[in-house]
Amino acid sequence: MNANVEILSDAVALANRAAQLISAQAISVNNRFIIALSGGSTPKRLYELMADPNAEYRKQLPWQKMHFFWSDERPVGPGDSESNYRMANEAMLSRVLVPEENVHRILGEKSSAQEAAAAYESQLRSFFELANDELPRLDLVLLGMGADGHTASIFPGSEVLQEKQRLVAAPWVEKLHTYRITMTLPVLNNASNVLFLVSGDDKAAILNEVINGERGRFPAQSIYPSNGSLTWLLDEAAGSKLPSN
Numbered sequence: 001m002n003a004n005v006e007i008l009s010d011a012v013a014l015a016n017r018a019a020q021l022i023s024a025q026a027i028s029v030n031n032r033f034i035i036a037l038s039g040g041s042t043p044k045r046l047y048e049l050m051a052d053p054n055a056e057y058r059k060q061l062p063w064q065k066m067h068f069f070w071s072d073e074r075p076v077g078p079g080d081s082e083s084n085y086r087m088a089n090e091a092m093l094s095r096v097l098v099p100e101e102n103v104h105r106i107l108g109e110k111s112s113a114q115e116a117a118a119a120y121e122s123q124l125r126s127f128f129e130l131a132n133d134e135l136p137r138l139d140l141v142l143l144g145m146g147a148d149g150h151t152a153s154i155f156p157g158s159e160v161l162q163e164k165q166r167l168v169a170a171p172w173v174e175k176l177h178t179y180r181i182t183m184t185l186p187v188l189n190n191a192s193n194v195l196f197l198v199s200g201d202d203k204a205a206i207l208n209e210v211i212n213g214e215r216g217r218f219p220a221q222s223i224y225p226s227n228g229s230l231t232w233l234l235d236e237a238a239g240s241k242l243p244s245n
């Protein structure tokens with residue numbers, strides 16, 4: 001896998017390194033910086049750090065020109081404890097001066113996950129002013145990885161792995177007995193930069209498989225930007241099974 005892998009001492013160092021990379025990228029672009037946020041628990045510390053008035057990033061980040069999308073969401077409303085939007089809003093977006101119209105959340109409260117996926121696809125198409133066969137190109141996509149090798153809401157064995165047309169899908173996730181709403185691989189792999197944040201020793205074994213193992217076994221292995229950078233930021237616990245250089 002042609003990727004940049006960085007191992008940081010712990011979850012705090014991981015969040016700091018991620019905030020550093022995001023700030024550098026956001027500052028470097030001229031007009032707007034378009035980022036897709038990931039959900040789950042790992043990025044929460046990063047979001048809090050980016051909005052922390054006592055840390056350097058909040059002052060550096062060009063909030064006015066940053067646009068926030070989500071790589072996936074649960075089929076719930078913005079106030080639900082399961083909502084990826086709610087987590088990012090409470091940890092960061094509600095604490096900084098980002099224009100409301102720059103926050104493009106997935107409407108998980110729609111009557112069906114399929115409807116939410118279709119609505120988000122048309123939101124992406126209109127925001128990026130896409131022609132029919134065109135893909136959106138996000139400046140940065142944040143991703144996490146589950147202990148089963150899933151990323152965004154693309155789980156092992158999911159039909160989404162074969163999706164070539166749609167930008168957003170609503171797969172049924174048997175092991176969670178729920179639908180999820182997720183950006184598809186063509187969108188994720190069309191980003192300028194993809195940044196994985198992985199923390200904790202429960203991910204160590206799978207991480208070594210994903211990065212060094214046989215290809216095509218885990219959804220996270222299907223993330224390799226066609227014309228962009230791929231970076232894995234790990235804490236020592238998550239990276240503990242990677243062969244040392």
Ligand code: 6PG
Pocket residue numbers: 038039040041042043072073074084143144145146150151152153
């Ligand atoms: C979600 C995420 C998902 C997450 C992984 C890792 O909505 O749950 O987008 O892909 O990144 O499950 O989750 P943790 O960070 O909680 O381990």
